[in-house]
Amino acid sequence: MISELEPVTQQELEQRLRLKWIQRIVDHLAPHWEHIPNMQSVRRRTDYNLEYIHLFGASTWGSLRGHCLNLENMIKIASGFIPWNQAKVIDFLNGSEKKNFTPSQGQRVWSTLKYLSGTLGMLDPDTVKSPQKKKEAICDSLVTALILP
Known part of the structure; x- marks a missing residue:
């Protein structure tokens, strides 16, 4: 069944998806x-939710969707993950190894962690050697097996 929807421009649609x-x-x-340092700095304002939204700058809705889904995956694997620190990142990496992440999934989650760290002013995992080396070792061990026809 097709329902009548109000017409919107491509720009409006993208803005709505981005906001969502x-x-x-x-x-x-x-x-x-x-x-979370960058959230602390704007929390005292009356319109703090709008300020939280502005922290994400001009990110596209597609990249935000990917980061959101990766964040939700991180929260599922490592409860209490937010706010993250070195120990929580290492625990998450151990959990991702147990869940048999693919190397691609591991890299996507790592990219989300770096993106959110920069946006929110939190621990950037690339600046700490221990989690970075752990990620490299785990991604190397997560090589997926090929199934022959």
């Missing part, structure tokens, strides 16, 4: 605002 995915990310992060 940012809000979903913010909903995961907002309860932990005291531990």
Whole structure:
């Protein structure tokens, strides 16, 4: 069944999708605002939710969607992951190895962690050698087997 929807421009549609995915990310992060530097700095404003949205700059809805889904996956594997620190990142990497992540999944999650760290002013995993080396070792061990026909 096709319903009548109001006509929207491509730009409006993209703005709505962008806002949807940012809000979903913010909903995961907002309860932990005291531990997230860039959220702390805007929390005292009356329009702090809008300020949280502005933290994500001009990111496209597609990249925000990917980061949101990766964040939700991280939260599923490592409960209490937000706010992350070196120990929590290592615990997550161990969990991803047990869940048999593919190397691609591991890299996508790592990219999300770097993106959110930069956006939120949190621990950038690339600046700490231990989790970085652990990620490299785990991704190397996550080589998927090929199934022959």
